[in-house]
Amino acid sequence: MSGKAAGKVSGLQVSPWNLVLLIPLLMLVTPWFNFDKPRVLGLPFFYWYQFLFVIVGVASVAIVYVTTKGKPTVTGKPDRLAVQELDEGENR
Amino acid sequence: MTLAQAPGGLQWTELSIFVLLFVFVSVMGFVAARWRAAASLEHLDEWGLGGRKFGSWITWFLVGGDLYTAYTFVAVPALVFGAGALGFYALPYTVILYPIVFLPALRMWSVSRTRGYVTPADFVRGRYGSPTLALLIAITGIVATMPYIALQLVGLEAVLRTMGLNGGGIAGHLPLLIAFLVLALYTYQSGLRAPALIAFVKDGLIYVVILVAVFYLPSKLGGWSHIFDSSAQALAQPNPNTGKPKGSIVLTSNNQLQYITLALGSALALFLYPHSLTGVLASRGRNVIKRNMMALPAYSLLLGLLALLGYVALSAGIKPITNAATGNADSNTVVPVLFDTQFPSWFAGIAFAAIGIGALVPAAIMSIAAANLWTRNIYKEYLRRGATPAQEAKQAKIASLVVKFGAVAFILFIDPQFSIDLQLIGGVLILQTLPSVAIALYTRWFHRIGLIAGWVTGMAWGVAMLYAIPNPNTHRAHFGGSALPLGDLSIFGWHPFSGSTVQIYPGFVALIGNLVVAVIVTIIARNLKVFNGTDDTEGTDYHADEHDKDLRPIGAVR
Numbered sequence: 001m002s003g004k005a006a007g008k009v010s011g012l013q014v015s016p017w018n019l020v021l022l023i024p025l026l027m028l029v030t031p032w033f034n035f036d037k038p039r040v041l042g043l044p045f046f047y048w049y050q051f052l053f054v055i056v057g058v059a060s061v062a063i064v065y066v067t068t069k070g071k072p073t074v075t076g077k078p079d080r081l082a083v084q085e086l087d088e089g090e091n092r
Numbered sequence: 093m094t095l096a097q098a099p100g101g102l103q104w105t106e107l108s109i110f111v112l113l114f115v116f117v118s119v120m121g122f123v124a125a126r127w128r129a130a131a132s133l134e135h136l137d138e139w140g141l142g143g144r145k146f147g148s149w150i151t152w153f154l155v156g157g158d159l160y161t162a163y164t165f166v167a168v169p170a171l172v173f174g175a176g177a178l179g180f181y182a183l184p185y186t187v188i189l190y191p192i193v194f195l196p197a198l199r200m201w202s203v204s205r206t207r208g209y210v211t212p213a214d215f216v217r218g219r220y221g222s223p224t225l226a227l228l229i230a231i232t233g234i235v236a237t238m239p240y241i242a243l244q245l246v247g248l249e250a251v252l253r254t255m256g257l258n259g260g261g262i263a264g265h266l267p268l269l270i271a272f273l274v275l276a277l278y279t280y281q282s283g284l285r286a287p288a289l290i291a292f293v294k295d296g297l298i299y300v301v302i303l304v305a306v307f308y309l310p311s312k313l314g315g316w317s318h319i320f321d322s323s324a325q326a327l328a329q330p331n332p333n334t335g336k337p338k339g340s341i342v343l344t345s346n347n348q349l350q351y352i353t354l355a356l357g358s359a360l361a362l363f364l365y366p367h368s369l370t371g372v373l374a375s376r377g378r379n380v381i382k383r384n385m386m387a388l389p390a391y392s393l394l395l396g397l398l399a400l401l402g403y404v405a406l407s408a409g410i411k412p413i414t415n416a417a418t419g420n421a422d423s424n425t426v427v428p429v430l431f432d433t434q435f436p437s438w439f440a441g442i443a444f445a446a447i448g449i450g451a452l453v454p455a456a457i458m459s460i461a462a463a464n465l466w467t468r469n470i471y472k473e474y475l476r477r478g479a480t481p482a483q484e485a486k487q488a489k490i491a492s493l494v495v496k497f498g499a500v501a502f503i504l505f506i507d508p509q510f511s512i513d514l515q516l517i518g519g520v521l522i523l524q525t526l527p528s529v530a531i532a533l534y535t536r537w538f539h540r541i542g543l544i545a546g547w548v549t550g551m552a553w554g555v556a557m558l559y560a561i562p563n564p565n566t567h568r569a570h571f572g573g574s575a576l577p578l579g580d581l582s583i584f585g586w587h588p589f590s591g592s593t594v595q596i597y598p599g600f601v602a603l604i605g606n607l608v609v610a611v612i613v614t615i616i617a618r619n620l621k622v623f624n625g626t627d628d629t630e631g632t633d634y635h636a637d638e639h640d641k642d643l644r645p646i647g648a649v650r
Contacts, residue, residue, distance in 0.1 A: 028352045
């Protein structure tokens with residue numbers, strides 16, 4: 001099943017940056033935030049802490065997107081966004 | 093403003109605005125057939141996937157409109173209203189979802205784009221060369237999707253009944269029937285382009301309504317601090333049926349594991365639903381998917397805010413409407429009733445239209461996804477091998493009608509509770525396709541016989557566990573919810589956690605059983621050197637992108 005055409009990505013592409021995707025899973029550790037106080041804007045800790053994790057989730061995906069896109073495997077083509085060419089490195 | 097429970101208590105202002113917006117999106121639905129049209133719609137790439145060319149914005153609205161359904165918008169606050177903090181699982185669920193599916197979704201898009209796959213079962217068919225395994229995946233997808241469509245009707249009906257269209261018997265369902273007939277017709281004509289276009293209106297309305305609700309209502313009702321304090325008091329009242337408190341504003345020692353496994357299990361399951369995958373496959377390229385995985389959590393934020401409306405309803409002393417057709421109090425009406433009592437009627441009309449249209453978009457996508465499954469993995473595989481792309485498209489269009497009217501029949505002739513039960517089961521069932529679909533994207537280590545054995549185990553065990561869960565509130569002995577006390581967990585009569593009252597999500601338990609059996613059978617089958625099917629896909633398929641030179645043309649005859 002190995003690649004046919006030269007310059008094409010075939011196997012699994014492992015980037016250590018992909019591990020960043022595991023960070024949002026910390027949201028599942030309920031003992032860390034299962035409290036009422038302190039409240040912010042009247043919201044108990046349990047709620048605003050989890051709302052903050054929306055930002056953590058977006059940031060984590062953004063970090064992986066940015067760190068794994070800038071490696072074109074096809075060169076010598078017109079100047080397009082590198083990520084639109086090929087995307088080595090973003091697949092585990 | 094009065095509650096529209098009395099006969100003849102029609103809310104004319106609300107109803108007029110609702111009808112106006114409904115007609116507007118229906119026209120959009122029909123016109124959508126010409127939107128970015130190809131030469132012909134007679135191909136599943138076109139009718140079923142909108143030409144596989146949606147860009148970042150369209151995909152964002154489409155997938156957002158697809159995943160965050162009307163039912164979600166009424167059921168999540170209803171759960172918070174009834175149980176408190178546990179209902180908030182919807183937020184972690186939709187936050188961890190995107191990091192989890194980010195990488196597999198890209199591989200699925202690439203391999204499907206290269207090989208012309210339209211459904212997850214198509215992929216399994218190609219990966220394992222097994223029509224049987226593909227059939228199991230297709231049936232799971234259809235069975236899990238049907239009640240989901242029916243639940244969109246429950247969401248739509250909750251709104252219609254709040255506006256005063258709360259008749260009894262079959263006549264009481266008439267408004268629903270008309271709405272769905274219109275939906276069925278434009279989906280038939282325009283395919284995936286219709287919900288993609290309507291999603292812009294739907295999501296726009298939803299954002300406006302929720303943001304207004306979240307800022308306006310607390311200021312009217314004494315602020316969030318007061319809302320949480322009064323909700324905590326209301327939830328601490330003992331439930332007359334069980335004698336225990338109804339819920340709490342933070343988790344208890346018993347439902348923390350339930351919260352975690354429900355969020356994780358739901359996140360793993362969501363992109364296994366055929367309709368979620370339809371949205372992904374309809375996008376133009378990998379970059380579109382990546383950007384969306386970053387941008388879609390905007391909806392999660394919205395869902396979290398919406399969940400808090402359950403507390404607002406508790407604090408405002410909202411009483412759910414009794415469904416005249418079934419005679420039961422319908423907790424799904426709490427948010428519509430909250431809007432009805434707290435907003436001026438013109439804005440309530442907009443809010444109801446948002447929820448109503450919010451039901452149409454996912455219902456259309458789901459019926460298209462189910463129709464694609466039927467066509468590709470049952471009709472073409474077993475009934476008409478040599479079907480041309482045009483015949484496939486025709487078949488799928490008809491199947492989409494059948495699926496929708498099947499869902500209507502569910503609501504008309506069977507207690508809606510049955511749909512809710514089935515949707516609960518559906519989530520557990522669809523999760524059992526994870527090894528065959530998601531894990532197969534990475535490795536072919538699992539043997540197809542092992543996958544089938546694991547699927548059977550997961551299905552049987554999952555349904556058996558759900559069947560055994562009672563619900564004291566509704567006095568039902570079976571399918572009472574998705575919280576299994578660990579003490580009741582039984583492996584052939586062995587109770588490993590005997591006596592424990594800690595609760596867990598049965599789907600998650602069934603998935604573990606599924607994987608264990610799949611691993612054992614795979615090892616046996618490999619040792620016996622049983623043939624493991626042929627793999628149509630190649631390593632490079634999983635990395636293909638939109639600008640590759642040798643990419644398969646869209647709408648190609650396979």
